[in-house]
Amino acid sequence: MNRAHTDLLLTRMPPSLRCSRCGQLSFDRYDRTSQRIRDLNVFDLHTYLVLDKWRVHCPTCGVRVEDLGFAAPYSRYTRRFEDLVARLCEHLPVANVAELLGMDWKTVKEIDKRALQRAFADPDYTGLRLLSIDEISYKKRHRYLTLVLDLERTRVVWVGKGRGKATLEAFFDQIGEEVAHGILSIAIDMWHPYIAAIQAHAPQAAIVFDKFHVIRNYAQVVDRVRLDELKKAEKEEKPVLRGTKYLLLKNHQNLSPKQRNRLEELLSLNQNLNVVYVLKDDLKRLWNGTEREEAALLLADWIQAAQASGIGPLADFAKTLNHHAYGLLNHCDYPINNAQLEGLNNKIKVIKRRCYGFHDLDYFRMKIMQAAPRARSP
Numbered sequence: 108m109n110r111a112h113t114d115l116l117l118t119r120m121p122p123s124l125r126c127s128r129c130g131q132l133s134f135d136r137y138d139r140t141s142q143r144i145r146d147l148n149v150f151d152l153h154t155y156l157v158l159d160k161w162r163v164h165c166p167t168c169g170v171r172v173e174d175l176g177f178a179a180p181y182s183r184y185t186r187r188f189e190d191l192v193a194r195l196c197e198h199l200p201v202a203n204v205a206e207l208l209g210m211d212w213k214t215v216k217e218i219d220k221r222a223l224q225r226a227f228a229d230p231d232y233t234g235l236r237l238l239s240i241d242e243i244s245y246k247k248r249h250r251y252l253t254l255v256l257d258l259e260r261t262r263v264v265w266v267g268k269g270r271g272k273a274t275l276e277a278f279f280d281q282i283g284e285e286v287a288h289g290i291l292s293i294a295i296d297m298w299h300p301y302i303a304a305i306q307a308h309a310p311q312a313a314i315v316f317d318k319f320h321v322i323r324n325y326a327q328v329v330d331r332v333r334l335d336e337l338k339k340a341e342k343e344e345k346p347v348l349r350g351t352k353y354l355l356l357k358n359h360q361n362l363s364p365k366q367r368n369r370l371e372e373l374l375s376l377n378q379n380l381n382v383v384y385v386l387k388d389d390l391k392r393l394w395n396g397t398e399r400e401e402a403a404l405l406l407a408d409w410i411q412a413a414q415a416s417g418i419g420p421l422a423d424f425a426k427t428l429n430h431h432a433y434g435l436l437n438h439c440d441y442p443i444n445n446a447q448l449e450g451l452n453n454k455i456k457v458i459k460r461r462c463y464g465f466h467d468l469d470y471f472r473m474k475i476m477q478a479a480p481r482a483r484s485p
């Protein structure tokens with residue numbers, strides 16, 4: 108690229124040079140090459156430091172390239188320039204950063220990846236206690252990643268391929284038995300592979316089934332019942348039932364007066380829809396309290412009402428809740444959920460588009476960790 112640039116010629120006369128492997132000072136110079144190292148722009152000019160870079164004869168390591176301090180041993184960019192590249196890559200696609208700085212996109216990506224590795228490749232797992240674990244789909248045709256969020260220190264500590272039992276077992280292998288046995292509680296969806304892995308590797312951890320997943324599953328039940336009722340309805344009733352998905356699922360206070368009237372008409376016409384609608388609000392009360400016994404009574408009543416209704420999809424859902432009651436009631440002791448990981452979904456879509464074409468899962472993983480909610484260290 109033939110852009111306006113400036114070369115700054117550096118001369119140095121240090122009596123000793125530092126070995127880039129062990130950091131030891133050495134007075135024994137071996138040979139030198141002329142180097143051009145890109146630094147931050149001076150005004151608008153691409154700026155290069157031109158200097159002789161030595162190889163030293165280190166007493167411990169033998170012949171090694173010297174450590175300049177301001178640039179990594181084999182990099183043709185200063186550390187502060189690399190920091191700029193990495194900072195820009197946090198907000199812009201790699202191609203845009205490359206264009207902005209007049210660089211090759213591969214180099215930009217490699218610099219960003221090295222910075223990410225320094226920050227995220229080796230997370231501190233000690234003292235993990237409250238976790239939120241969820242899957243995201245990262246490719247078409249059901250390719251998933253499993254994300255583990257540390258709820259106390261607000262950071263994604265682990266991203267693994269897949270969403271099976273083996274995936275989560277790889278996480279437990281990584282953190283080791285001692286850390287796994289210190290975990291108090293984990294929020295997950297009612298997903299059996301995760302449940303099995305947790306029961307095998309962190310049996311003491313209280314599993315909490317995520318409120319939002321349960322409510323979302325219930326919304327599907329509501330819609331299933333609505334479609335069944337629409338099918339069964341008499342011809343003159345159909346218009347009342349049609350296009351009511353939104354009315355049934357939206358919070359009542361978010362409906363306009365006109366929508367409320369329509370909903371009332373619908374519920375007075377159709378008994379089954381009235382039942383699933385009333386139970387929708389009752390279900391949400393499950394997460395209001397902190398008294399386990401109270402919640403247990405509420406859940407038992409709910410399950411009984413749902414099963415007594417004779418509505419197939421509703422009775423099936425009640426059965427599922429009954430199987431998973433322990434993880435619903437654990438919320439009283441550990442009021443945790445997957446909301447933070449849910450909130451990450453849109454950001455991940457953006458990263459996915461930016462990383463598309465790199466075919467570099469490691470890079471994608473670390474970009475997710477970077478974009479995830481993070482407690483900034485003081």
Ligand SMILES: [Zn+2]
Nearest residue numbers: 126129165168
């Ligand atoms: Zn050395």
